[in-house]
Amino acid sequence: AVERTLSIIKPDAVAKNVIGKIYSRFEKAGLNILGAKMLHLSQEKAEGFYAEHKGRPFFEDLVAFMTSGPVVVSVLEGENAVAAHRELMGATNPKEAAPGTIRADFAQTIDENAVHGSDSPASAAREVAYFFQDGEICPRTR
Numbered sequence: 001a002v003e004r005t006l007s008i009i010k011p012d013a014v015a016k017n018v019i020g021k022i023y024s025r026f027e028k029a030g031l032n033i034l035g036a037k038m039l040h041l042s043q044e045k046a047e048g049f050y051a052e053h054k055g056r057p058f059f060e061d062l063v064a065f066m067t068s069g070p071v072v073v074s075v076l077e078g079e080n081a082v083a084a085h086r087e088l089m090g091a092t093n094p095k096e097a098a099p100g101t102i103r104a105d106f107a108q109t110i111d112e113n114a115v116h117g118s119d120s121p122a123s124a125a126r127e128v129a130y131f132f133q134d135g136e137i138c139p140r141t142r
């Protein structure tokens, strides 16, 4: 089925100037970018996004990292988009990510792992709505 998913290009990847390389992988895989914005997350916005991880030992470092510089948040659409995007990203820990994946190619550590992607259609719906108003998402017309 055609799905939507939320992508975040994290501060480490933005700092490395690989936004375009990552977008290129989405486009080559047939994922359409329907919404995009650059944001510098506040502490509150980052904590809210990762609320499910509150209490985990890495939570504070995660929020500090995600607020350390700008990010690019995007809405991607395509056949099986949630799984297709996760396949492009590779494993959460770059050291375990398959060769040729975004995390294998652009990240070194689990804390600074270049990208985030929704892990299910239900979290995709929640995460897209967390960053985008309906009017900020532009369905393809051609």
Ligand code: CMP
Pocket (backbone or CB within 6 Å): 053, 058, 062, 092, 110, 111, 112, 113, 115, 116, 117
């Ligand atoms: P992300 O997909 O953005 O979701 C939560 C993030 O926490 C994850 O990517 C990692 O960058 C980071 N993180 C750090 N340590 C861990 C861990 N042990 N398990 C899962 N995520 C972790």
